Amino acid sequence: MLIFERSRNGRSAYSLPPMDVPESVLDMEPHLIRKVEPGLPEVSELQIVRHYTELSRKNYAVDVGFYPLGSCTMKYNPKLNDALAESEDLSFLHPYQDEADLQGALELMYNLQNMLCEITGMDAFSLQPAAGAHGELTGMLIIRKYHKVNGNTHKKKILIPDSAHGTNPASAAMVGFEVVEIKSDSEGLVDVEELKKHLDENVAGIMLTNPNTLGLFEKNVSEVVQLVHEAGGLAYYDGANLNAIMGIAKPGEMGFDIVHLNLHKTFSTPHGMGGPGSGPVGVKKFLEEYLPVPLIQEGEGGSYTFKYDLKHSIGKVRSFYGNFSVLVRAYAYIMSMGAEGLKKVSEMAVLNANYLRKRLSERFKVAYERICMHEFVLDNYPVWKNLGVKTLDMAKRLLDLGFHAPTIYFPLIVKEAMMIEPTETESKEELDRFAEAMFRILEEAEKEPDILREAPKTTPVSRLDEAKASRHPVVRWRKEEERGS
Amino acid sequence: MKKFAKSHEWVEVEGKTAVVGISNHAQEELGDVVYVDLPEPGKEVKKGEVLCTIESVKAAADVYSPVSGKVLEVNKNLEEKPELVNESPESNGWLVKLEIVDESELSDLMDEEEYRKFCESEG
Numbered sequence: 001m002l003i004f005e006r007s008r009n010g011r012s013a014y015s016l017p018p019m020d021v022p023e024s025v026l027d028m029e030p031h032l033i034r035k036v037e038p039g040l041p042e043v044s045e046l047q048i049v050r051h052y053t054e055l056s057r058k059n060y061a062v063d064v065g066f067y068p069l070g071s072c073t074m075k076y077n078p079k080l081n082d083a084l085a086e087s088e089d090l091s092f093l094h095p096y097q098d099e100a101d102l103q104g105a106l107e108l109m110y111n112l113q114n115m116l117c118e119i120t121g122m123d124a125f126s127l128q129p130a131a132g133a134h135g136e137l138t139g140m141l142i143i144r145k146y147h148k149v150n151g152n153t154h155k156k157k158i159l160i161p162d163s164a165h166g167t168n169p170a171s172a173a174m175v176g177f178e179v180v181e182i183k184s185d186s187e188g189l190v191d192v193e194e195l196k197k198h199l200d201e202n203v204a205g206i207m208l209t210n211p212n213t214l215g216l217f218e219k220n221v222s223e224v225v226q227l228v229h230e231a232g233g234l235a236y237y238d239g240a241n242l243n244a245i246m247g248i249a250k251p252g253e254m255g256f257d258i259v260h261l262n263l264h265k266t267f268s269t270p271h272g273m274g275g276p277g278s279g280p281v282g283v284k285k286f287l288e289e290y291l292p293v294p295l296i297q298e299g300e301g302g303s304y305t306f307k308y309d310l311k312h313s314i315g316k317v318r319s320f321y322g323n324f325s326v327l328v329r330a331y332a333y334i335m336s337m338g339a340e341g342l343k344k345v346s347e348m349a350v351l352n353a354n355y356l357r358k359r360l361s362e363r364f365k366v367a368y369e370r371i372c373m374h375e376f377v378l379d380n381y382p383v384w385k386n387l388g389v390k391t392l393d394m395a396k397r398l399l400d401l402g403f404h405a406p407t408i409y410f411p412l413i414v415k416e417a418m419m420i421e422p423t424e425t426e427s428k429e430e431l432d433r434f435a436e437a438m439f440r441i442l443e444e445a446e447k448e449p450d451i452l453r454e455a456p457k458t459t460p461v462s463r464l465d466e467a468k469a470s471r472h473p474v475v476r477w478r479k480e481e482e483r484g485s
Numbered sequence: 486m487k488k489f490a491k492s493h494e495w496v497e498v499e500g501k502t503a504v505v506g507i508s509n510h511a512q513e514e515l516g517d518v519v520y521v522d523l524p525e526p527g528k529e530v531k532k533g534e535v536l537c538t539i540e541s542v543k544a545a546a547d548v549y550s551p552v553s554g555k556v557l558e559v560n561k562n563l564e565e566k567p568e569l570v571n572e573s574p575e576s577n578g579w580l581v582k583l584e585i586v587d588e589s590e591l592s593d594l595m596d597e598e599e600y601r602k603f604c605e606s607e608g
Contacts, residue, residue, distance in 0.1 A: 392516075409543040415514070466542045467517030471567060
């Protein structure tokens, strides 16, 4: 039930004392003044409390249970980071305050820029982009501007492997690039011979997700980057899967020119379903002048200032300085983990994924199976062909068994794909519990497949009609008298 | 008689006109179709080029033209009822009518029996 449906005329959650100041009339252009009531819900305080408490109880989150949503890094986010981000010292800052009043915040951002440089092997970072795909877009704008400044406007082609994140082609296309898909080889890696066929003077760059969405490290990455550079293109690293390589490998040392990170994923902000996110973009020295402004710089006497004078800056990509509260969380996370701690994060993320992969491979087919990084993909095509049960049905059944479903039907190169990323924060017992649930589902598929086809049964709503929702979306609630028109 | 491409489209030729759609096997793999992005009439495509895009609950998939030609007509019913691609992929759920330029292009496509075997070997 929506809170609007609980509304009754005249009910309210507050009572104000009699007004003791004179009423004044709004001095505004008449057309700016609202003529009809805004239609807000009229409910009591108790109704509000019950409504939102009920919603929170229906919600499934990392704080409730295992959330192996591949490519999304749904790890536990330490509460300390939230507490710091919400502290009055930081959350009551106003972006229009003077630099002199913001020294602590600027120092935090300055230090974070440098830490991200160290982690990725890049030379400069902008903290502005508000999410991963926004970082991709920023990276593409930098590539476009770079080629324009160098008189290479004919460079229009962006190469993207078919195992890349799904947002990559969209980000490149939005900037006006022509997207060319590079097929994977039989090992699930970029096919270098295929890549060579597409390399010519029109190549603006490559977008590489590494580890890719199969959870595999691109072992030929240095050669791939070198080939693109020889064709005059720039190399862009989608760092959304950084959780697998921290303290072990650096995109900068692999030869990449531009990288984006998803701070909300790797560096612990509760995320999913719309944010807030943060997708900082790092570059090598020769591209620093292209970054969005402002950067934070250290001035004389240890003070910090905004730096706006970048010769080729693509401009601002977001209001003010990015999603500051996410930056605070990332800073707190990096400071509390330390260099050794971050390395341990990646080691455990990879260990957990391989443990679960190995257990599931007893009964399931793993796509392109070998030692994986932070995630792996099940190929459930045999289950569908032999038992008539789809990956979708199995994912829905997992909800009944108390888990969030993995990512399904992605990457597209695996039929009936189920992409599983356990993250470093889960215990062995939890991984075993998930493996047992998957085995149980397989047994049900063999003996009582209808349980799966009708799942879920124990969730607040049963199976939703996804096709109808897409074909005939109802995106806002209307009052009864407004409907039907 | 229908001819099938390895990329799972079918084409049926009557005179100079070729009707194009996706196979039953293809719609099964795609799942429930929610949107078909049809081309403008008059658009010219070469064999193997993207003819249109089909969006399902799983993914957006490109449909490749099994023959070269000019788009004469698109299946307007799909705008309101994209589910026709699922319900009747090889009849009422057709996508595009093309004016073909080179009938010899049909020769390297598969007939129904060959296509069935091809799908089995692919799975």
